[in-house]
Amino acid sequence: MTETLTEYGALVRQMLRLAAREGQPAHGAFELTGRCNLSCRMCYIRHAAGDLKKSAEELSASAWLDLARQAADNGMVFLLLTGGEVFLRPDFFEIYEPLTRMGLVLSLFTNGTLMTEEIADRLAQAPPSTIEITLYGATAATYETVSGIPGSFAACCAGIEALVARGVPLGLKTTITRHNVLDLEAMRQMARNWGVPFSAGWLLSRRPDGASSHVEDCRLSAAECVDLEANDRASAHERTEMSLRESAADKDNNFQCHAGKAAFVISPEGAMNVCLVLSQPAARPLENGFAEAWKQVRRYVDSAPPAVSECRTCDLLAYCGRCPAWSMMESGTLTEPVPYLCEIARARKERYGNPA
Amino acid sequence: MKRNDDFVLKNVGGQDILVPLAAKVREMNCLISLNATGRCVWQLLAEDQSMEDLAAAVAERFDVDKERARADVLIFLDDIGRIGLLEP
Numbered sequence: 001m002t003e004t005l006t007e008y009g010a011l012v013r014q015m016l017r018l019a020a021r022e023g024q025p026a027h028g029a030f031e032l033t034g035r036c037n038l039s040c041r042m043c044y045i046r047h048a049a050g051d052l053k054k055s056a057e058e059l060s061a062s063a064w065l066d067l068a069r070q071a072a073d074n075g076m077v078f079l080l081l082t083g084g085e086v087f088l089r090p091d092f093f094e095i096y097e098p099l100t101r102m103g104l105v106l107s108l109f110t111n112g113t114l115m116t117e118e119i120a121d122r123l124a125q126a127p128p129s130t131i132e133i134t135l136y137g138a139t140a141a142t143y144e145t146v147s148g149i150p151g152s153f154a155a156c157c158a159g160i161e162a163l164v165a166r167g168v169p170l171g172l173k174t175t176i177t178r179h180n181v182l183d184l185e186a187m188r189q190m191a192r193n194w195g196v197p198f199s200a201g202w203l204l205s206r207r208p209d210g211a212s213s214h215v216e217d218c219r220l221s222a223a224e225c226v227d228l229e230a231n232d233r234a235s236a237h238e239r240t241e242m243s244l245r246e247s248a249a250d251k252d253n254n255f256q257c258h259a260g261k262a263a264f265v266i267s268p269e270g271a272m273n274v275c276l277v278l279s280q281p282a283a284r285p286l287e288n289g290f291a292e293a294w295k296q297v298r299r300y301v302d303s304a305p306p307a308v309s310e311c312r313t314c315d316l317l318a319y320c321g322r323c324p325a326w327s328m329m330e331s332g333t334l335t336e337p338v339p340y341l342c343e344i345a346r347a348r349k350e351r352y353g354n355p356a
Numbered sequence: 357m358k359r360n361d362d363f364v365l366k367n368v369g370g371q372d373i374l375v376p377l378a379a380k381v382r383e384m385n386c387l388i389s390l391n392a393t394g395r396c397v398w399q400l401l402a403e404d405q406s407m408e409d410l411a412a413a414v415a416e417r418f419d420v421d422k423e424r425a426r427a428d429v430l431i432f433l434d435d436i437g438r439i440g441l442l443e444p
Contacts, residue, residue: 011389018369026368077366077375100378103364105387126378129385169385262369 012078020261024075025294027263029276030067032095033058033084034268038111039148040136042177042204042218044277049088058268061094063286067266070290072102079104081128082276084268087114093122100126107132113152115159124166132171133160137179138186145179164194176202176228177218184228202228203321203341206329208279222343226351252306254324254334260301264294272297278325308335316345319352357433358443359401363388374398374441384439393418397432401442407433 019026037049047054059067068079079099086092087110099106106128123131135156137143143153163170172191176184184200191198202225204215220228255261259275266272271282272293281300283293304324306312311322314337322341324334331338362380366373372395374388390398396417397410407429415425436442 012368012387015368015371015373018371020369022369024369075367077368077373100381103366103375103377105375124382127381127385129381167382169381 016078016258016262019075020258023298024262025071025264026075027078027080027258028068028071028076029080029082029263029265030064031082031084031265031268031276032064032086032089032092035088036083036085036111037088037113037149038085038152040146040175041148041214042146042175043213044205044207044215045084045209047084049085054268058089059270059286061091063270064095065098067270067285067290068099068102068104070285072104074290074294077103077105078107080107080109082109085111085114087119097122097126100128105129109134110159111147111152111156112159112163113149113155115155115162117162120159120162120166120168123163124168127168130169130171131163132173133163135160135172135174135187135190138183138190142180142183146175146177160194160196164196170194171197171199173199173201175204176200176220177204178220179218181220181224181228200228203344205277205326208277208325208329219340222340222347225344226347229348230351252312254304254306255301256323259325260297264297274301275325278328280328304334306335308337311335311337314345315354316342316349319348320345357401357406358404359398359436360441360443363441365390365395365398388436388439388441393428394432394436397429398436 016026031045033055034045034047035049035051035054036043036046038046040046068076071079081096086108089095108128108131110131110133112133133156135143136146137153140153143156144150147153160170160172172187172194174180174184174187181202188198202220204219206215207213255274257275259278263275264272265274265276266285267279270284270286271279272285273279273282274297281296283296285293307322307327311317311320314320320341321344322338326338326341327334327336330336330340362377363374364377366375372390374390376384376386393414396414400410400413407426410429411422411426414420414429415422418425433442
């Protein structure tokens with residue numbers, strides 16, 4: 001009559017599939033800020049920590065709580081708090097603590113470098129279901145080559161240790177670039193030493209706002225990506241995403257994931273969008289109400305044109321991770337091929353042959 | 357008996373789940389899924405209930421005989437009691 005779901009993964013994904021069928025906005029992500037104290041060259045969102053204009057545009061704590069209440073009334077159960085770096089907000093706990101009393105399954109993304117003993121104590125009192133910290137290298141030299149900030153490696157490690165010491169649910173992940181790929185095994189070992197799970201991702205996207213980043217200098221080659229997938233257990237997640245795509249393949253439906261079907265994102269300025277890397281349709285939940293904004297997001301996804309026929313009939317389709325968000329960032333449309341992902345798909349086919 | 361109010365009933369895609377609140381996450385970082393009988397009993401347990409009241413309500417709501425309802429309620433109460441979802 002009851003079943004305890006300690007593994008959020010598979011069963012939650014199944015619940016979200018059902019929510020998507022009903023159009024329930026079960027999963028939300030609040031980008032509390034776009035500002036960050038690190039300066040990663042490949043980042044898709046970052047603004048400077050001291051950017052006063054951006055800071056002034058961010059929603060207030062009370063506006064975030066209003067949105068959370070409205071979203072929960074409309075069916076939101078899972079909520080990710082992310083940034084930028086969320087602990088740049090001095091009012092973080094004015095947002096976080098009331099959320100912990102709303103019956104939401106909370107998760108939190110941070111770089112860990114601003115974690116203090118006091119913040120860790122407050123998180124431990126009412127922890128989220130998980131905190132994910134991104135590790136950019138296994139040594140200060142590598143980490144800080146990526147993050148651009150001296151001292152950030154030690155600060156990150158101290159943050160991780162503060163949370164581990166208090167038993168706060170924690171996972172580590174890494175974003176692999178050309179500058180830290182050789183540290184992958186050592187980072188995994190660090191996670192083992194701390195007794196926390198570890199995952200890795202390396203598909204680096206451009207910035208959705210069109211601002212320049214150095215992503216091309218940071219990306220692995222297609223061959224390197226496929227070698228990692230084939231040889232590295234940390235890549236299991238990437239492969240799972242691809243196999244999910246294969247099983248859900250519906251060539252006329254451009255959006256294959258839960259975005260705009262069971263999931264939404266709210267930007268630091270209060271725009272409701274499809275996902276973290278597709279800043280559209282910029283609906284306004286505070287001005288027009290959450291339910292109306294969610295309707296707009298769903299309409300945007302439902303009425304999206306299918307991918308161009310070149311993609312839909314491509315013999316690499318089963319190996320391809322293109323989605324409308326990637327197309328938008330790389331081609332400015334929802335429908336065009338993404339040459340970098342084409343190269344990766346081609347390399348996969350060369351390695352694995354024709355899909356079954 | 358009465359339910360522990362450290363959990364909130366939510367629904368995702370038709371699946372009823374109990375979500376732990378605030379400090380409870382520290383003890384129980386999990387979700388608990390409920391079937392229809394579990395949901396019914398959980399909602400009744402917002403108020404103090406006797407075993408007989410719960411069995412009668414379940415028998416009526418699901419059109420089953422009282423003995424069967426009583427057995428189902430007992431299993432449910434045992435399940436949630438063991439994991440601390442009832443008030444002591």
